[in-house]
Amino acid sequence: MATFIDGFLWYFALAVFVIGVSGNLVTIILASRKVDLSVPRDSAFSGALRTLFSRFLPDQHMLSRIGIQVVAGYMFHLGLFILLFFAAPHVAFLEENILGFGWTAAPHWLFIVASQFAFLGIIMLWLYRMTNSVSRLISKLDDHVATILTFLVMLSGCLALLESFETLRLLHRFLVELLLIYFPFSRLMHAFTFVPSRLFTGAWFGRRGVDS
Amino acid sequence: MSERLERGLSKLRSQIDPKVKSFFSSCVHCGICAESCLFFTETRDPRYTPIYKTEPLRKVWQQEYTFWGKLASKLGIAAPIAEQDLADWEELVYDGCSMCGRCSMVCPMGIDIAQIIFKVKTGLSAAGFSPPDLAETTQRAVDIGSPMGVKLPALQAQIGHIEEEINLKIPVDVEGSEYMALLSSMEIMYFPEYISALAKIFHQAGVSWTLCSDAFEATNSGLQIGNTEVAGVLVERIVAGAEKLKVKNVISPECGHAYTAIRWEGPNFIGRPYSFKVVHILELLDELLQSGRLKTTGKESSRLTFHDPCSIVRRGGVETQPRHILNAIAENAVEMTEHGAMNWCCGGGGGVSGNERAEPLKLKVFNRKKSQLEELDVETIVTSCSNCRLVIEDGLEANDMEINIVGLTEMLADHLVVDNSQ
Known part of the structure; x- marks a missing residue:
């Protein structure tokens, strides 16, 4: 089983992830689009760039009404980013198996803080999704599957690191592989597609001279 | 499949372009757009959540362009889109959306939701599901x-x-x-x-x-x-x-x-x-x-504010010009808390004001504008859209509010230097 998880399934999952994600992005970015025939008032390019970054911050007047989503969203994503790219085992794994170079890993205390942020964030987001009338109405099965899968990957990863137990390591890796296979066909794609979405909309507003 | 359903679906399919694919695949269903929409904030009805109004097109995308959707359709476990699905959305997109585009300004993923809602309208309209008026x-x-x-x-x-x-x-x-x-x-x-x-x-x-x-x-x-x-x-x-x-x-x-x-x-x-x-x-x-080709005289002294028409300002980019004009002819102009590209709609855009059955909803969502006006305590509202002007007049009347409303062009004309030689 260990050979299968560390060997074939890993390469298969990686291939599905890379081919699936790039295929999706190519379809979005390179497919022909209608040319807008109206005369622009301002630059689509600068509008696209502006919106790419401006949407990291919520509208200040709405903050009191969307505080939970914003705070929990930032906690989860920042925590996950640190876990993914700065947890010591991940840095070592990326260096040895994929990139050939590494970087300084986060100290243990930061790992603990980041994981607490990530767990608290994802739990808050999921509870909000289940209890808020709007989120409940618009959420799909995919949203729940993606949340649960991500949660299990995080949980197994933290346990594996803290307990240094081989079975937990294998379970974590197996769940990561499931996530990689599921990723291109799911809502998880937002990790990449938010970029073209913001660029498209920013360009649209930019050529009309609207600061979005 | 009925002929009208086929027409509607065919139109919806034709609307799915790279932008739509990107928009739908990046939506995480966070619901933030709901709080930007006056049809939601004034009714608290979750069905008026902007992204929910795009469901017919999302379903077509999901069933015909995604792996899981295609698989489910092949296996016969996905309910095909029915005529009733389109009929059910007619009220949401025509009565419950003024196409103000505020949702498109706040989506953290950058989805232009208003643009997708317009695409849904094209499908519904092709299938004949649009308000009789x-x-x-x-x-x-x-x-x-x-x-x-x-x-x-x-x-x-x-x-x-x-x-x-x-x-x-x-x-x-x-x-x-x-x-x-x-x-x-x-x-x-x-x-x-x-x-x-x-x-x-x-x-x-x-x-x-x-x-x-x-x-x-x-x-x-x-x-x-x-x-x-x-x-x-x-x-x-x-x-x-x-x-x-x-x-x-x-x-x-x-x-x-x-x-x-x-x-x-x-x-x-x-x-x-x-x-x-x-x-x-x-x-x-x-x-x-x-350029100095127009000369004005005197200034309005009453406390007034400018209502930004969504299509001209938020979706059209004409935001600074009305303020320049107003500053030239008014000395007591104040801004609403949320103005310019983030102004709240009057509630009658996108055909809502021409749709009689939407009248009660239109008046209900006017409460948002009413709150903005009450906060400012103005004597006059200036705007630059005849539709906004009529909708606001209706809203003011329904709420017994004594506020004048004038068009900006007319106000400017009232302050022109009179050429006595003519």
Whole structure:
């Protein structure tokens, strides 16, 4: 089983992830689009760039009404980013198996803080999704599957690191592989597609001279 | 599958482009858009969540363009989109959305939700699921040239009255003019003072302008109902009029959706660029003021505020110009807390005001504007869209609010330096 998880399934999952994600992005970015025939008032390019970054911050007047989503969203994503790219085992794994170079890993205390942020964030987001009338109405099965899968990957990863137990390591890796296979066909794609979405909309507003 | 369902689905399929794919695949269903929509904030009904209004198109995308959707359809475990699905969304997108585009400004993923809602409208309209009132006005616009049935003799009669009143000639069909002005039916019938304001302003500034007897109507019911073919036909009439008169510029009136139709979407509706430039009346007035061709005198002293029409400001980019103009003629202008590109809609855009069955909902969501106005305690509201003006008038009346409402162009005309030598 260990050979299968560390060997074939890993390469298969990686291939599905890379081919699936790039295929999706190519379809979005390179497919022909209608040319807008109206005369622009301002630059689509600068509008696209502006919106790419401006949407990291919520509208200040709405903050009191969307505080939970914003705070929990930032906690989860920042925590996950640190876990993914700065947890010591991940840095070592990326260096040895994929990139050939590494970087300084986060100290243990930061790992603990980041994981607490990530767990608290994802739990808050999921509870909000289940209890808020709007989120409940618009959420799909995919949203729940993606949340649960991500949660299990995080949980197994933290346990594996803290307990240094081989079975937990294998379970974590197996769940990561499931996530990689599921990723291109799911809502998880937002990790990449938010970029073209913001660029498209920013360009649209930019050529009309609207600061979005 | 019924023929109307097939028409609707076929239209929806044709709307799925790379943008739509990107938008749907990046939506995480966070629901933030709900808090930006006055139809949600004033009713707390989750069905009015902007992204929920795009469900028919999302379903088509999901079932026909995604792995899981295609698999589920192949295995027969996905319920195919039914006629009822389209029928159920008619009220949401036509009555419960003013196409104000506020949702598109706040989506953290950058999804232009308003643009997708318009695409849903095209599908529903193709399937015949649109409000009867809008369908009728659209047909009238195609047959008569005006959604309100305003024909040339009605305009000529108004022109006659105005010329007599202001003692200035209103030029019609003058070939080679620099500008061809467009009007909305509402301006002709309810706010003819807009036409007299144009005449006074252009007279003082020495602008060469004309109206066109074949193409004076700027409103575009095709855009409101989501019928791009009709929208194209209506734009073509304006283009033909402008080309016949060989004008260099066409002036969009103070009507929000008319500006969107002629300035931004028109060339795409007809599939070719124009041979003339399109300017919004406020852009031109600002330019005339800045260049010193217009001279004003005195300032309004009452406490007033400017209501930003969504299609002109948020979706059209004409935000600084009305403020420049207002600052030149008013000394006590105050801004609403959320203004400019983030202003709240009056509630009547996107065809809502022309849809009688949406009247109670329109008045309910006006509460948002009411709160904004109460917060400011103003005596006057200035705006630059005849539709907003009518909707706000209705809202003020329904709420027993004593606030004047005026058009910005007329207010400017009232402050022109009078040339006694004329």
